[in-house]
Amino acid sequence: MKLDGKAVIVTGGAGGIGRGISTACAAEGAGVLIVDLDQEAGDAAVREITEAVPGARVAFLAADIGAAGTAEAVRDAAVAEFGRIDVLVNNAHASRQAPLLEHTDEMFELSFGTGFFATYRLMRACHAHLAERGGSIVNFASGAGLNGQPNQASYAAAKEAIRGLSRVAAHEWARDGIRVNLVSPIARTAGVEAWSKTHAEQYERMLGTIPLGRLGDPREDIAPVVVFLACDDSRYMTGQTLMADGGTVMLR
Numbered sequence: 001m002k003l004d005g006k007a008v009i010v011t012g013g014a015g016g017i018g019r020g021i022s023t024a025c026a027a028e029g030a031g032v033l034i035v036d037l038d039q040e041a042g043d044a045a046v047r048e049i050t051e052a053v054p055g056a057r058v059a060f061l062a063a064d065i066g067a068a069g070t071a072e073a074v075r076d077a078a079v080a081e082f083g084r085i086d087v088l089v090n091n092a093h094a095s096r097q098a099p100l101l102e103h104t105d106e107m108f109e110l111s112f113g114t115g116f117f118a119t120y121r122l123m124r125a126c127h128a129h130l131a132e133r134g135g136s137i138v139n140f141a142s143g144a145g146l147n148g149q150p151n152q153a154s155y156a157a158a159k160e161a162i163r164g165l166s167r168v169a170a171h172e173w174a175r176d177g178i179r180v181n182l183v184s185p186i187a188r189t190a191g192v193e194a195w196s197k198t199h200a201e202q203y204e205r206m207l208g209t210i211p212l213g214r215l216g217d218p219r220e221d222i223a224p225v226v227v228f229l230a231c232d233d234s235r236y237m238t239g240q241t242l243m244a245d246g247g248t249v250m251l252r
């Protein structure tokens with residue numbers, strides 16, 4: 001197994017892509033700490049993973065990653081549960097959409113608080129533990145940031161700030177044995193599913209922009225890319241953004 005005996009933190013791991021990542025990491029032998037706002041979804045995720053993966057080691061911490069002190073609480077919970085931290089997956093990110101002229105400071109605070117600052121604080125809080133055995137950090141980017149998608153100013157800006165931070169950390173922490181990479185996904189989550197029903201035409205247009213012609217599946221299409229970056233298969237890679245988006249953005 002690719003993550004046998006390792007300990008992985010997944011923020012936003014109770015739902016969407018994060019649940020797929022948590023399941024895949026548990027199936028590869030890792031102990032997984034899911035951190036999420038949603039207690040009910042967290043309990044459901046733990047039940048589902050325990051049933052799906054024989055011998056799974058999975059724990060849940062209800063926390064707002066945008067709040068002060070959460071990064072240290074997450075680190076301490078992972079160490080208390082598994083005695084180590086090998087992989088940090090900064091997946092959760094909340095944001096609101098609006099044209100730039102209608103964007104408010106609160107919208108920027110939400111997106112930077114849960115996206116950029118949560119990622120930055122957790123990376124620093126976990127650094128010493130990740131450095132003990134050569135760890136991996138997987139952060140999340142978005143085509144909305146890479147392409148400057150309309151109505152996504154606060155989200156796109158925070159996502160590109162995360163990419164900048166990740167590249168600096170990839171340089172600085174390589175000597176500590178820590179690799180830092182990003183995944184930029186497109187996936188069918190509950191939110192996207194609901195939107196596809198209420199905005200059928202827009203949804204069809206969006207599908208037309210994906211060369212592979214479909215949305216990714218969190219567990220089958222996105223999680224394996226995260227596992228690849230988390231494990232030694234990618235040991236010669238750092239500072240990279242991997243597009244798990246059906247070919248929508250082709251980076252050069």
Ligand SMILES: NC(=O)c1ccc[n+]([C@@H]2O[C@H](COP(=O)([O-])OP(=O)(O)OC[C@H]3O[C@@H](n4cnc5c(N)ncnc54)[C@H](O)[C@@H]3O)[C@@H](O)[C@H]2O)c1
Pocket residue numbers: 011012013014015016017018035036037038041063064065066090091092093094114140141142143144184185186187188189190191192
């Ligand atoms: N779904 C896509 O197509 C897509 C596209 C581009 C980028 N992304 C990125 O992928 C990542 C996962 O996306 P998703 O679609 O699965 O998201 P999602 O909104 O479906 O799920 C996010 C999870 O994070 C949790 N969460 C939200 N705010 C939180 C907070 N403050 N503290 C703790 N937990 C919190 C939610 O409860 C939920 O379980 C995000 O970084 C997102 O920006 C997703």
